[in-house]
Amino acid sequence: MFDQPDTAQRALDLLHRIYGHQAFRGQQAAIIEHVVEGGDALVLMPTGGGKSVCYQIPALLRDGVGIVVSPLIALMQDQVAALQQMGVAAAFLNSSLTLDELRDIERQLRRDALKLLYVAPERLLTPRFLDLLRDLKIALFAIDEAHCVSQWGHDFRPEYIQLSVLHQQFPDVPRIALTATADRETQAEIRHRLALENAEIYLASFDRPNIRYRVVEKTDGKRQLLEILQQEQAGNAGIVYCQSRKKVEEVAEWLCQRGISALPYHAGMSAELRRLNQQRFLREEAVVMVATVAFGMGIDKPDVRFVAHLDLPASIEAYYQETGRAGRDGAPAEAWLAFGLADVVMLRKRIAESAASEERKRVERRKLDALLGFCESTQCRRQALLTYFGETAGRCGNCDICLDPGETWDATVAAQKLLSAAWRTGQRFGVTHLIDVLRGETTEKVTQYGHDKLSTFGIGGDLAVADWKSLARQLVSLGYFTVDGDGFNTLAVSETARPLLKGEERLNLRKATVKLGGGKRGRRSFTAQLGPGGVDAKLWEALRARRRDLAAAQNVPPYVIFHDNTLIEIAHRKPQTLDEFLEIPGIGERKLARYGDDFLEVLSDFV
Template sequence: MTADSPHLQLSPAPAHAALEILQRVYGHERFRGRQSDIIDHVANGGDALVLMPTGGGKSVCYQIPAMLRDGVGIVVSPLIALMHDQVAALQQMGVAAAVLNSSLTLDEMREVEGQLRRGALQLLYVAPERLLTPRFLDLLHGLKIALFAIDEAHCVSQWGHDFRPEYIQLSVLHQQFPNVPRIALTATADRETREEIRQRLALQEAEVYLTSFDRPNIRYRVTERTDAKRQLLALIEGEHKGEAGIVYCQSRKKVEETAVWLAAKGIKALPYHAGMDAEKRRRNQERFLREDGVVMVATIAFGMGIDKPDVRFVAHLDLPSSIEAYYQETGRAGRDGAPAEAWLAFGLADVVLLRRRIEESELSDQRKVVSRRKLDSLLAFCEATTCRRVALLAYLGETSQPCGNCDICLEPGDTWDATVAAQKLLSACWRTGQRFGIGHLIDVLRGETTEKVTRFAHEQLPVFGIGRDVDTQVWKTLGRQLVSLGYLIVDTEQFNTLAVSETARPLLKGETTFMMRRPTVKMGRGNRRPRGSTEATVAAALTRADVPPDLWEALRDRRRDLATAQNLPPYVIFHDATLLAIAQAKPARLEDFLHIPGIGERKMKRYGADFLEVLAAFR
């Protein structure tokens, strides 16, 4: 993909230039949050580390300074799909932008390099692997560089969830181009990760801009996994039918099986993982970006940098590795600001698997300690009895109040004192020799005379039958929580047997209590539509604005036709919010489009006549 437009003629007035670009190019009246401060700082030559949630407008923070300063802005980005989407969006607005990566032909690469040498580009997106080659660094030394932007900067951190070795070498930018400002950006990083980003990228003196990590439009729900595929199907059919979504699984096999099963149930589901043929992966991703209502079932190989704004749900069928990973992956929902959902189903097997991976990894002892702590924090979030958003933001260093938009706030239910039950389960584990799994311990507690119980004479133990009054599922939940919170230890080398940890001593002695939350609603059973769903939101907006549904569909059809003709996702033309604003305002002249958020001069000239034609049929 190459630039196809000349430089925009920007206002020379420095005090107003950034706002002028925002209004004329991007079609927005004012900056959000700290965008203006960041832009001013970088445009004046300062380094910055920006932590801003997905959908918060990070890209503007480096794109506008690149346009304000002399030379070309070099944007380091980890994924080809992300680069192409962002460059396509910039070109639609009339910005001279290009991408340089392995997806280009040799002739296309030469064309982009020629544009660079001629000073015809304002922004160039490049992968770290290419940027670090001696040939490309030599090319950069012959250019006037406006700034370096390092997107997805958490990739530099080995404490983080998406470590990429090439990112560590990006400190070369500071060494070889000491006078060029650098801005590193990420949507998620805890304190340890932030500090490593600063150290590895030599940004110790950089200004840090830390905005709220809250994504209030996302509803967080966590449920105990019983029948994962059927729970997922109920979620999609009951609450997100016909909507775009992402389903994350740990293994490639599970991805394939889940996608095939959903497709057989009438869901437009596609698989995506690193083991697939590259061309099939590319086709599936293209369908996800361009078609409505596609559900992508994927490993974490899919997702980072996906700019699709109307993903209405992200579902996890397995536990992610950390809260940072969970936050990053769920952040792919609701980028347009409309209501979206993050749904997670997990079980004891997840806890066992992730703990085993840490212990069997080649990490240093220090990093294993950090990894265990990150997993413990994620498990505490999953087992929480109070607002999930408060717990999530607290981990990221932010204080908040109960959100009213998570499963616990919406259905608080009752908590009950499970201390005695926990003591019984711990005692059963101890008295059976700490060499059995949860299933056998439950059989002993419930007084089941199974073959294994009889073989080991466990019906003779004083704990036999003392838990008949507690349902099997409750025992399973309690066992998972005791493992999650470290009271029980899983021996992964002995067929996942359980042992009592030292930390359980105060609980066994009655010196501390153990509270559990009673389930109040079966999550993912389709029993309630999330309040303010996209479908309901759009319908309500159309009704309030007295917009006929057939006008809305006609506008969507025209947008799709324009996108298809250019081989672009429809949202690159206009987001749904912009399209709805057109339906509400019903502009009668070309210049009226400039009053609609998201439409700058170039898009007004390029698409205004098409949409005036659609509107004319409804006057």
């Protein structure tokens, strides 16, 4: 794929010697060729798709140091630790370093002793650092998490907008911007803001086939979550997202009381406590992090087996980004979302009552509508996700809709009844009161307002309260109801509902599910004899224990030593010599020299 055979061979040689892999994946080779030859690139590739190789190998092949713009300290530290384990001269500059450490790294830069330097955008943009860069030979600029440039996005960082300065001050240095999350609107903004209009675009599929997507109706969110943690994800690491700091604290404490190793994470905690909890999550093997969206961007932990949402995210981009933190190693993972009417009401009201411009509100409403459409959809979840990002796909066979389609029903008449009840009661009441009217309940409130005299009183006794609540949620989600911003969650009939009320439109919906977890299981179920991938359970635990000890001795996360997939391959193949170790994906020459004997020792007890 490279024009120059020697460059192609050097790139493959680095991939094998350093990273322990035999061949490039997807568009990696084309991207590397383009950047090595001095071209700019915009790379859109799903989490776990191998983005880092696309700038790391060109930085190693070109003269000078590769400057990587990264938004979070944790991400920098993880990636630098992983590179150093592979024998690459890499460092980071951030606020966690002492003055002496900062000066030492600067000296290394000046004597060309580093090949990759990770830096936050805030530091890069300082006059002093830009002056330093002008004294260096720079191989390339890599702008990671490039979606942070989008003012419409969920992870907006204002400093990213200023990164066009790299093009202005270093016009001959190639730039590569990378992200896992960007719809067409965000892609266009990245190109404009970063002055990448002439960059080559490499758009990989957004599909993550190893992730199983499940969306369930929220009945008792915490207990639904607990069932999954106990029955399907016992002993696995995962992330649980909640909207509020208070809920994060409550859910983490509630799970701990029930034997789950859960930790809270939100912006209201001290920086030191957040750091300690994040460190535990990264370095221990069965921790559940309960967090607001403040947690996770840039987390490089590959063995997160599930991401659960107890509240709705703000958009499909946010959902995709957050669920993408599961299964980065390519092994089976779960994305589970529970939502109810209160979630829909809260997000719609938050947009309506925000101080944002009308243009911004329109964008946010459109993004929320797309997310609600995904949640209420009766089509394959993966199809719906990929369609949003401009891809086409067949049914995946690995989501709740494909595995357990459930039943659909003609909800036209029931929807007309609920909409009529809201209209006839003056559009001043919430769903509970409307259901009481429809079911003929003579509550004090119903009789006080004379709603027992309405034509809609008692015409809905054929449906249970839960069915009416489910229908109300879907009508709000689909835009037939609007939620008044009066603090009382009152439902008003929208103009969109007119054709439905007049009988000019039919409405087919999916029936509500009553299952706690929702959907068929089919997850990883390890026996006492078998570990993941069907390997010997005792050998698996012995390999993990040795990896854990080696990581603790160096104060790095275990996955920096070897990913789970590499351990599984070791357990399957049981190599008996160091040369045989080199045939296992993920084991390069430096890691073989450092750890080969340790793992041969473990294997000797099982052969």
